[in-house]
Amino acid sequence: MQIEKIIEEKNLKLTTARKELLGIFVASSKPLCFEDIKSKLNMDKATFYRNVSKFESEAILNSFESNDKKRYYEINESAHAHFVCNRCNQIECLKEKLDYKLRGYIIADVIFKGVCKQCNQMSL
Amino acid sequence: MQIEKIIEEKNLKLTTARKELLGIFVASSKPLCFEDIKSKLNMDKATFYRNVSKFESEAILNSFESNDKKRYYEINESAHAHFVCNRCNQIECLKEKLDYKLRGYIIADVIFKGVCKQCNQMSL
DNA sequence: CTCTTAAATGCAACTTAGTCGCATTTACTT
DNA sequence: AAGTAAATGCGACTAAGTTGCATTTAAGAG
Ligand SMILES: [Mn+2]
Ligand SMILES: [Mn+2]
Ligand SMILES: [Zn+2]
Ligand SMILES: [Zn+2]
Numbered sequence: 001m002q003i004e005k006i007i008e009e010k011n012l013k014l015t016t017a018r019k020e021l022l023g024i025f026v027a028s029s030k031p032l033c034f035e036d037i038k039s040k041l042n043m044d045k046a047t048f049y050r051n052v053s054k055f056e057s058e059a060i061l062n063s064f065e066s067n068d069k070k071r072y073y074e075i076n077e078s079a080h081a082h083f084v085c086n087r088c089n090q091i092e093c094l095k096e097k098l099d100y101k102l103r104g105y106i107i108a109d110v111i112f113k114g115v116c117k118q119c120n121q122m123s124l
Numbered sequence: 125m126q127i128e129k130i131i132e133e134k135n136l137k138l139t140t141a142r143k144e145l146l147g148i149f150v151a152s153s154k155p156l157c158f159e160d161i162k163s164k165l166n167m168d169k170a171t172f173y174r175n176v177s178k179f180e181s182e183a184i185l186n187s188f189e190s191n192d193k194k195r196y197y198e199i200n201e202s203a204h205a206h207f208v209c210n211r212c213n214q215i216e217c218l219k220e221k222l223d224y225k226l227r228g229y230i231i232a233d234v235i236f237k238g239v240c241k242q243c244n245q246m247s248l
Numbered sequence: 249c250t251c252t253t254a255a256a257t258g259c260a261a262c263t264t265a266g267t268c269g270c271a272t273t274t275a276c277t278t
Numbered sequence: 279a280a281g282t283a284a285a286t287g288c289g290a291c292t293a294a295g296t297t298g299c300a301t302t303t304a305a306g307a308g
Binding site for chain 2: 065083102107108111115
């Protein structure tokens with residue numbers, strides 16, 4: 001199981017909470033917030049937040065804030081942009097690689113906001 | 125004074141709070157959150173939030189959430205992207221027009237996140 | 249395998265941006 | 279000037295996330 005390897009490679013203690021948490025993120029195809037998974041979690045929210053923060057500082061996860069005042073976390077692998085729908089608040093990972101350039105800036109993330117395909121079609 | 129005209133054109137009551145608030149946004153060159161201007165404001169925060177919400181639903185303002193769990197508002201005129209610095213949390217309005225396309229989606233806003241020019245230079 | 253210890257956890261209290269209900273005030277209408 | 283609906287101020291509340299502290303647990307040494 002590679003989850004344990006990821007944790008150990010960063011010299012983090014291999015706790016049950018960390019295995020459970022990282023397993024959920026590895027299995028997910030989209031960014032998740034605490035709210036999304038709290039019913040599945042066997043840990044306190046303080047433990048969730050302390051661990052996602054640690055994972056982020058070790059570059060295992062990355063995160064961003066959406067439109068709904070919640071912070072979303074996902075496995076940090078291929079850099080890609082996200083689309084956040086202002087109507088349904090759904091978040092989609094976009095396939096396109098980030099190749100945006102701005103002279104003098106480092107671009108770590110691109111977030112498009114607007115109306116997603118589904119909400120767009122519903123309004124026709 | 126055009127501030128009063130903007131408010132009246134939308135058939136909103138011309139209150140002193142609205143004139144004060146809209147005056148601040150018209151004079152600003154960047155998006156503002158409640159925190160940014162509360163010391164200047166002669167109104168309760170409930171009045172601030174109720175009015176920016178109303179201004180937004182009337183398309184006088186638009187808003188987005190930054191990295192710091194705060195919502196930022198600005199005058200809704202030219203569509204442009206924003207850069208949010210993950211280090212200093214500063215928000216910049218980018219000059220470039222939004223001409224991004226995603227089939228099936230409506231893009232209302234683009235937010236780049238990363239490291240701004242200033243923070244980037246400091247780390248050299 | 250047992251002992252030691254630093255790190256991780258659970259819990260409750262706290263912080264903070266924003267919201268809401270309600271009594272009072274104010275802008276517009278006639 | 280009077281009537282009325284909308285706007286305001288205030289205090290209580292909500293919800294995401296944080297923090298302090300007592301307890302538990304993982305990892306390493308012997
Ligand atoms: Mn993603
Ligand atoms: Mn702007
Ligand atoms: Zn949608
Ligand atoms: Zn910066």
